[in-house]
Amino acid sequence: MARRDWRELDESDVRVRPGKGTRPRSKRRPAHADAVPARVTAVDRGRWTCAVADDPGSRVTAMRARELGRTPVVVGDRVGLVGDVSGKPDTLARIVRVEERTSVLRRTADDTDPYERVVVANAEQLLIVTALADPPPRTGFIDRCLVACYTGGLEPVLCLTKADLADPEELLASYADLDVPAVVTRHDEEPAELAERLRGRVSALVGHSGVGKSTLVNRLVPEADLATGVVSAVGKGRHTSVSAVALPLPEGGWVVDTPGVRSFGLAHVTADDIVEAFPEFAEAAEECPSGCGHLGPPEDPDCALDDVVASGAARPGRLESLRRLLASRAGIAET
Ligand SMILES: Nc1nc2c(ncn2[C@@H]2O[C@H](COP(=O)(O)OP(=O)(O)OP(=O)(O)O)[C@@H](O)[C@H]2O)c(=O)[nH]1
Numbered sequence: 622m623a624r625r626d627w628r629e630l631d632e633s634d635v636r637v638r639p640g641k642g643t644r645p646r647s648k649r650r651p652a653h654a655d656a657v658p659a660r661v662t663a664v665d666r667g668r669w670t671c672a673v674a675d676d677p678g679s680r681v682t683a684m685r686a687r688e689l690g691r692t693p694v695v696v697g698d699r700v701g702l703v704g705d706v707s708g709k710p711d712t713l714a715r716i717v718r719v720e721e722r723t724s725v726l727r728r729t730a731d732d733t734d735p736y737e738r739v740v741v742a743n744a745e746q747l748l749i750v751t752a753l754a755d756p757p758p759r760t761g762f763i764d765r766c767l768v769a770c771y772t773g774g775l776e777p778v779l780c781l782t783k784a785d786l787a788d789p790e791e792l793l794a795s796y797a798d799l800d801v802p803a804v805v806t807r808h809d810e811e812p813a814e815l816a817e818r819l820r821g822r823v824s825a826l827v828g829h830s831g832v833g834k835s836t837l838v839n840r841l842v843p844e845a846d847l848a849t850g851v852v853s854a855v856g857k858g859r860h861t862s863v864s865a866v867a868l869p870l871p872e873g874g875w876v877v878d879t880p881g882v883r884s885f886g887l888a889h890v891t892a893d894d895i896v897e898a899f900p901e902f903a904e905a906a907e908e909c910p911s912g913c914g915h916l917g918p919p920e921d922p923d924c925a926l927d928d929v930v931a932s933g934a935a936r937p938g939r940l941e942s943l944r945r946l947l948a949s950r951a952g953i954a955e956t
């Protein structure tokens with residue numbers, strides 16, 4: 622099985638591993654030994670907003686140093702800044718370095734841009750916001766979010782909103798075998814459990830229009846309405862740009878809203894990439910015929926994963942769930 626690394630899935634990425642071609646870059650590094658570490662919180666027309674040392678009170682505008690070449694720099698990236706990092710009006714710092722990413726969330730290619738691009742870097746978890754009713758939950762969307770998490774290095778969390786309108790039990794049951802943590806919210810109650818889960822961490826948020834994402838963000842980030850510029854994208858709906866924005870949580874951590882992102886870049890994700898997220902099946906998958914899609918009969922009659930369940934080493938529900946995710950990958954083109 623050719624093991625593919627999520628960090629190498631497309632050419633528009635930062636080179637995240639020291640490879641053959643990186644020697645000149647490491648030579649250059651000492652010149653910026655004084656670079657200040659910061660996190661990118663917003664990107665807008667060739668300007669990057671950065672928080673120095675993760676301090677939400679610091680808001681430095683930066684440009685990209687010429688030496689970075691075409692290296693993409695996205696929200697969540699950890700960067701090194703030189704120049705004026707005071708954040709005072711009309712000052713401009715320079716991004717001279719992009720650190721290796723610990724996770725990536727990609728959006729799908731579309732008519733205006735044929736590449737799958739990273740929209741959020743370094744998020745620890747992805748909050749998949751789904752309404753229990755109005756609009757009704759779409760498991761296909763949730764499943765594709767899960768695949769994006771497993772292959773991008775994020776921990777998924779289900780956030781089921783509008784619990785005042787419908788009971789969460791049925792939906793929770795269909796994800797029980799995946800062991801995905803879930804939080805249930807409703808607008809007439811404080812989202813305390815959710816706030817606890819987000820505290821001190823970097824969490825990306827996705828959800829379709831109308832599921833109550835803005836309602837949640839405004840609850841979690843009380844200043845979201847007051848802050849200028851970058852946060853104006855929150856809650857404007859479909860027509861807003863696809864760029865993400867990181868908002869500081871009052872008790873530490875960041876939520877990264879992803880307005881306009883409604884589907885994920887899974888075009889290069891293989892069946893084996895998904896199986897790797899299921900440790901009990903990963904080894905058996907190497908016994909499968911080459912090119913096995915692991916769907917089982919009739920598509921993949923010689924798939925070895927059924928043997929794992931037959932031997933008692935895995936629960937049948939785990940294989941069913943895994944295969945549902947594998948099947949959902951096939952539907953990635955639909956939005
Ligand atoms: N019954 C009920 N309605 C809610 C709840 N949360 C949000 N809503 C309503 O659902 C609608 C959509 O909420 P928003 O927060 O704007 O949803 P959104 O996902 O941000 O949608 P866009 O702004 O279109 O991206 C609004 O009318 C909210 O008042 C809830 O817990 N229960």
Ligand SMILES: [Zn+2]
Pocket residue numbers: 906909910913914915916921923924925926
């Ligand atoms: Zn197989």
